[in-house]
Amino acid sequence: MASDAAALLVDDFDSRGPIARPTLHDAIVARVRDMIIEGELAPGTRLHEGNLGKMLGVSRTPLREALKFLVSEGLLELSPGRGAVVRQFSAKDVHDSLIVLGNLEGLAGRLACEHATDAEIGEVRQLHDRMMDMYEKRDRLPYFKLNQSIHSAILRLSKNEALVSVHNVLQARLKRIRYIGNEGPEKWAGAVADHEEMINALKARDADRLSKVLTDHMAKTWERVRNAI
Amino acid sequence: MASDAAALLVDDFDSRGPIARPTLHDAIVARVRDMIIEGELAPGTRLHEGNLGKMLGVSRTPLREALKFLVSEGLLELSPGRGAVVRQFSAKDVHDSLIVLGNLEGLAGRLACEHATDAEIGEVRQLHDRMMDMYEKRDRLPYFKLNQSIHSAILRLSKNEALVSVHNVLQARLKRIRYIGNEGPEKWAGAVADHEEMINALKARDADRLSKVLTDHMAKTWERVRNAI
DNA sequence: CACAAGTATGCTGCATACAGAATTTTGTTT
DNA sequence: AAACAAAATTCTGTATGCAGCATACTTGTG
Numbered sequence: 001m002a003s004d005a006a007a008l009l010v011d012d013f014d015s016r017g018p019i020a021r022p023t024l025h026d027a028i029v030a031r032v033r034d035m036i037i038e039g040e041l042a043p044g045t046r047l048h049e050g051n052l053g054k055m056l057g058v059s060r061t062p063l064r065e066a067l068k069f070l071v072s073e074g075l076l077e078l079s080p081g082r083g084a085v086v087r088q089f090s091a092k093d094v095h096d097s098l099i100v101l102g103n104l105e106g107l108a109g110r111l112a113c114e115h116a117t118d119a120e121i122g123e124v125r126q127l128h129d130r131m132m133d134m135y136e137k138r139d140r141l142p143y144f145k146l147n148q149s150i151h152s153a154i155l156r157l158s159k160n161e162a163l164v165s166v167h168n169v170l171q172a173r174l175k176r177i178r179y180i181g182n183e184g185p186e187k188w189a190g191a192v193a194d195h196e197e198m199i200n201a202l203k204a205r206d207a208d209r210l211s212k213v214l215t216d217h218m219a220k221t222w223e224r225v226r227n228a229i
Numbered sequence: 230m231a232s233d234a235a236a237l238l239v240d241d242f243d244s245r246g247p248i249a250r251p252t253l254h255d256a257i258v259a260r261v262r263d264m265i266i267e268g269e270l271a272p273g274t275r276l277h278e279g280n281l282g283k284m285l286g287v288s289r290t291p292l293r294e295a296l297k298f299l300v301s302e303g304l305l306e307l308s309p310g311r312g313a314v315v316r317q318f319s320a321k322d323v324h325d326s327l328i329v330l331g332n333l334e335g336l337a338g339r340l341a342c343e344h345a346t347d348a349e350i351g352e353v354r355q356l357h358d359r360m361m362d363m364y365e366k367r368d369r370l371p372y373f374k375l376n377q378s379i380h381s382a383i384l385r386l387s388k389n390e391a392l393v394s395v396h397n398v399l400q401a402r403l404k405r406i407r408y409i410g411n412e413g414p415e416k417w418a419g420a421v422a423d424h425e426e427m428i429n430a431l432k433a434r435d436a437d438r439l440s441k442v443l444t445d446h447m448a449k450t451w452e453r454v455r456n457a458i
Numbered sequence: 459c460a461c462a463a464g465t466a467t468g469c470t471g472c473a474t475a476c477a478g479a480a481t482t483t484t485g486t487t488t
Numbered sequence: 489a490a491a492c493a494a495a496a497t498t499c500t501g502t503a504t505g506c507a508g509c510a511t512a513c514t515t516g517t518g
Binding site for chain 2: 066163
């Protein structure tokens with residue numbers, strides 16, 4: 001019965017990766033990470049290995065290994081003798097992270113202008129156009145997801161693995177908060193304007209301008225989410 | 230007998246931290262990380278859970294948890310069914326990481342100029358002076374360690390936890406390579422000159438200059454280590 | 459009735475046991 | 489002698505068991 005649920009968990013895992021088949025470990029990590037990001041496990045929650053394991057249909061051993069992994073990612077904290085707790089980010093933590101993220105995205109933009117092919121830039125353009133459609137319809141969730149895709153794409157186009165890696169870690173920590181932070185119409189319009197400038201700078205391969213837009217965009221993100229914390 | 234060695238391992242752990250006592254988990258992570266950084270476990274080495282555990286006097290369970298932790302840090306890779314392998318960094322990986330590190334240190338310098346107290350800058354100055362003494366004596370190891378301390382100190386003075394965190398991760402991945410990369414006299418002199426300018430810019434709280442020196446310094450580091458890979 | 463001490467329960471941390479996959483070794487055949 | 493196949497061994501991945509600590513509860517006392 002436990003193995004059935006575990007098999008289900010693995011099937012759930014989105015494996016569009018290249019060769020390696022999904023492992024139970026990866027599935028658990030992905031699942032718990034999602035539970036944290038989507039707020040199912042609120043910050044401060046103490047993770048009960050027995051219950052959580054039964055819930056996921058996994059024994060404590062692989063679960064504990066996955067939790068250690070998430071501790072290293074900064075999504076959980078470990079208090080000795082008391083197990084894992086969903087990490088609570090202070091306003092300063094969020095602000096600090098956004099500053100670093102802004103800097104990293106700025107660098108990514110600079111590198112993307114240098115290394116991206118025309119075809120790749122075209123793909124980002126398509127993402128952008130689809131996002132604008134969603135903005136016209138004021139369809140928030142697809143807009144949000146396309147928005148994330150664009151930022152991820154620019155990171156990818158930097159062709160810098162290390163950069164992608166550290167960006168992903170910081171991004172994951174803030175994802176929940178950014179998801180919550182629902183700006184009003186005027187700030188939303190501002191964000192969209194930023195994105196227009198981004199895509200233009202990228203098409204023109206204007207590294208300085210793209211870098212600046214991305215960094216500034218992240219600074220404005222702070223204004224959008226600060227009262228949601 | 231296993232527990233004896235485990236106790237020894239914990240005692241080995243450098244716990245100048247605030248409150249929390251060292252846990253076996255932390256001790257194992259620190260120990261294996263050091264073994265990787267110091268080259269005792271060469272890149273590409275397949276980690277044998279049985280042997281390594283016996284060597285450290287720990288059973289497989291906490292060891293595996295520690296390995297998962299190090300996988301998340303990017304020091305190990307996991308091939309399903311085949312366990313953990315010490316990650317091999319290509320020249321491009323190193324180059325990419327150094328670019329990101331340079332950017333992060335540049336940001337750190339900028340923030341340090343803003344947030345550091347005069348006393349803290351004084352402490353960095355002292356580290357710098359001691360490092361210069363070691364340079365006069367051409368005493369490489371203490372020079373190297375003080376050098377690292379200075380960079381860490383600047384990161385700390387940024388007062389940005391997220392920045393320190395991601396910097397540490399990237400730093401750990403490259404530590405072994407930088408340790409190996411022994412430059413000749415003329416490049417060493419160049420590095421020392423960079424450090425002179427760093428400390429001057431920091432004292433003057435010239436954010437732009439400090440930022441630029443740190444970023445450029447890291448770019449030169451690539452020249453120093455590239456033939457060691 | 460409040461508070462403290464002792465007790466009981468439950469959870470974490472670690473070790474061990476077991477099943478299945480991977481690798482190596484050995485035997486057979488060409 | 490080389491190549492292939494099959495068996496045996498070894499190792500990983502997962503489950504379970506046990507000891508010690510933390511917490512909650514209960515009971516006794518002021």
